[in-house]
Amino acid sequence: MTEWLNPLVLMANFVLVPGLVYGAQLALGALGITLVFGILRFSNFAHGDTMAFGTMITILMTWLLQSWGVSLGPLPTALLALPIGIFLTILFLLATDRLVYRHYRDVRAKPITFLMASIGIMFMMNGLIRFIIGPGEQIFLDGDRFLMKAREFKKLTGLDEGLGIRTSQVLTVVVAVVLVILLFWFLQRTKTGKAMRAYSDNETLARLSGIDPERVVKITWIIAAGLAAIAGVLYGLDKSFKPFTYFQLLLPMFAAAIVGGLGKPIGAIVGGFIIAFSEVMLTYAYKKVGRYLLPEEWQPDGLLQLLSTDYKFAISFVILVVVLLVRPTGIFKGKVV
Amino acid sequence: MLLSGENMTGGYGGADILKSCSIGVERGEIAVIVGPNGAGKSTAMKALLGMLDLREGSVRLDGKDISSLSPQARIAEGIGFVPQTENVFTGMTVEENLEMGAYLRGDDIAETIEQIYGLFPILKEKRRQAAGELSGGQRQQVAVGRAMMTRPSVLMLDEPTAGVSPIVMDELFDRIIEVRNTGVAVLMVEQNARQALEIADRGYVLVTGENRFTDTGEALLADAEVRKSFLGG
Numbered sequence: 001m002t003e004w005l006n007p008l009v010l011m012a013n014f015v016l017v018p019g020l021v022y023g024a025q026l027a028l029g030a031l032g033i034t035l036v037f038g039i040l041r042f043s044n045f046a047h048g049d050t051m052a053f054g055t056m057i058t059i060l061m062t063w064l065l066q067s068w069g070v071s072l073g074p075l076p077t078a079l080l081a082l083p084i085g086i087f088l089t090i091l092f093l094l095a096t097d098r099l100v101y102r103h104y105r106d107v108r109a110k111p112i113t114f115l116m117a118s119i120g121i122m123f124m125m126n127g128l129i130r131f132i133i134g135p136g137e138q139i140f141l142d143g144d145r146f147l148m149k150a151r152e153f154k155k156l157t158g159l160d161e162g163l164g165i166r167t168s169q170v171l172t173v174v175v176a177v178v179l180v181i182l183l184f185w186f187l188q189r190t191k192t193g194k195a196m197r198a199y200s201d202n203e204t205l206a207r208l209s210g211i212d213p214e215r216v217v218k219i220t221w222i223i224a225a226g227l228a229a230i231a232g233v234l235y236g237l238d239k240s241f242k243p244f245t246y247f248q249l250l251l252p253m254f255a256a257a258i259v260g261g262l263g264k265p266i267g268a269i270v271g272g273f274i275i276a277f278s279e280v281m282l283t284y285a286y287k288k289v290g291r292y293l294l295p296e297e298w299q300p301d302g303l304l305q306l307l308s309t310d311y312k313f314a315i316s317f318v319i320l321v322v323v324l325l326v327r328p329t330g331i332f333k334g335k336v337v
Numbered sequence: 338m339l340l341s342g343e344n345m346t347g348g349y350g351g352a353d354i355l356k357s358c359s360i361g362v363e364r365g366e367i368a369v370i371v372g373p374n375g376a377g378k379s380t381a382m383k384a385l386l387g388m389l390d391l392r393e394g395s396v397r398l399d400g401k402d403i404s405s406l407s408p409q410a411r412i413a414e415g416i417g418f419v420p421q422t423e424n425v426f427t428g429m430t431v432e433e434n435l436e437m438g439a440y441l442r443g444d445d446i447a448e449t450i451e452q453i454y455g456l457f458p459i460l461k462e463k464r465r466q467a468a469g470e471l472s473g474g475q476r477q478q479v480a481v482g483r484a485m486m487t488r489p490s491v492l493m494l495d496e497p498t499a500g501v502s503p504i505v506m507d508e509l510f511d512r513i514i515e516v517r518n519t520g521v522a523v524l525m526v527e528q529n530a531r532q533a534l535e536i537a538d539r540g541y542v543l544v545t546g547e548n549r550f551t552d553t554g555e556a557l558l559a560d561a562e563v564r565k566s567f568l569g570g
Contacts, residue, residue, distance in 0.1 A: 191436075191440070194429070194433055194436060194437065195437070195440060197426075197428065197429060197433075198426050198429060198433075198437045198440075201426040201427060201428045201429060202423055202425075202426050202427070204420070204423065205420065205423065205424060205425070205426060205483075206426075206437070207408075207409065208408065208409070208412065208418060208420070209412075209437050209438055209440045209441070209483070210409050210412060210413065210440045210441035211437070211440055
């Protein structure tokens with residue numbers, strides 16, 4: 001029995017749990033990208049930095065709260081600061097829309113123009129964030145770090161392998177599930193949500209039906225900003241906050257959105273988990289799992305690692321290229337870039 | 338007349354497509370615009386809806402000049418419009434398509450939806466299915482249903498039978514007659530001129546953006562010159 005349970009727990013600890021958590025983070029990020037693509041019809045390259053912006057505000061607020069001695073007990077103080085982070089991110093995105101994107105909508109610019117404009121905004125946010133909080137790494141997690149320590153798990157079960165579950169991991173998955181349910185309820189059941197889907201589906205007919213494009217666009221930015229700030233904070237709590245890392249998240253998030261089908265919220269979620277599990281599974285060293293499962297004389301000398309973690313971005317990239325070549329619409333038949 | 342465009346002249350910037358063209362439709366009747374390709378049939382309809390800037394002429398709805406209103410405002414005033422292509426939300430269910438048609442309405446739409454289902458029973462059966470999964474004829478019914486959700490006094494259809502089989506065409510025309518019988522004014526552009534004129538109370542033959550013949554559908558079908566030039570003998 002234990003010869004099977006030990007490798008299973010090992011895989012759960014190093015593949016299943018990290019994959020689920022990372023997948024949830026990517027899914028929330030990719031949802032924002034896919035919504036903006038569905039409604040505004042361009043790839044928003046500033047989305048990674050939008051996440052960084054929301055996280056930065058949340059970190060600054062967390063520090064302020066901490067200096068006042070406020071805490072949430074076992075939960076991270078950042079949760080209290082998050083609403084301010086979301087709020088300012090919404091204001092920031094609405095301001096960029098007002099000052100930049102609206103102009104290009106008025107002149108009916110091509111999607112590539114919007115994309116270039118979003119790269120400009122990305123660089124601007126890049127600089128702004130480094131100017132305010134610096135390029136270095138920030139760790140802002142407080143409260144209880146672990147919900148269950150690996151050591152406790154071993155003692156509880158008597159197994160050799162432990163399963164550690166961190167508070168930030170549970171938080172990520174719970175928040176992601178709640179947000180996704182809320183988002184789908186909004187898109188499927190409310191009049192405004194349906195109008196957004198209609199606008200994404202057929203812009204001309206939506207206008208003919210009296211749907212106000214500017215209102216739809218505004219709501220899209222608000223949702224994208226909220227999702228970005230939350231995804232960024234969850235990622236930062238789980239790992240750490242570093243502006244450059246958030247910029248790098250663009251690639252796996254875009255890969256997730258495209259694999260699932262651009263413009264399809266369900267695709268962004270499935271795509272997020274596909275990318276996350278591909279990364280985790282291909283970069284995990286299976287040596288220890290092999291020790292449990294393989295006979296002694298078959299034990300390899302190497303780490304049994306398919307790819308070094310340094311190459312994890314190559315995985316998103318390869319998946320992205322293959323999907324664009326083989327099935328450009330993605331799994332759920334989204335739009336083609 | 339309920340809806341009328343008088344001496345409409347204009348185009349999409351550049352040369353005029355419509356030259357002093359007049360089109361109108363009365364309550365409870367079907368008016369059909371026919372003519373050769375490039376005659377400006379669809380353009381005339383778009384001018385009535387306000388999707389085209391007119392240099393001259395005016396559009397009146399129920400006696401009121403609506404020439405300066407946007408298409409959305411004209412729809413709010415009671416014009417329903419079914420575009421020729423991409424006239425349904427393919428990723429949304431039949432019922433959601435109808436709901437979107439009623440987007441501007443603030444009141445209860447359940448009754449109107451039931452009326453549409455009464456008119457197009459197949460839609461009730463397929464209400465939970467995505468509109469993009471339906472056959473061409475069923476899709477056109479969704480498109481007409483969507484446009485009727487605002488309870489328009491005038492329904493304009495741009496080539497409703499384009500690309501459907503003759504059997505489906507006959508069925509669609511039967512449905513359009515039923516729509517007319519509810520008291521709605523129906524104006525449509527048609528390629529299938531003969532069949533369309535057969536159900537038309539009023540017919541307009543346009544050539545290069547001008548009115549060539551205007552009469553009842555019956556009279557146009559009987560007119561030797563119209564038959565020879567536009568209906569293939």
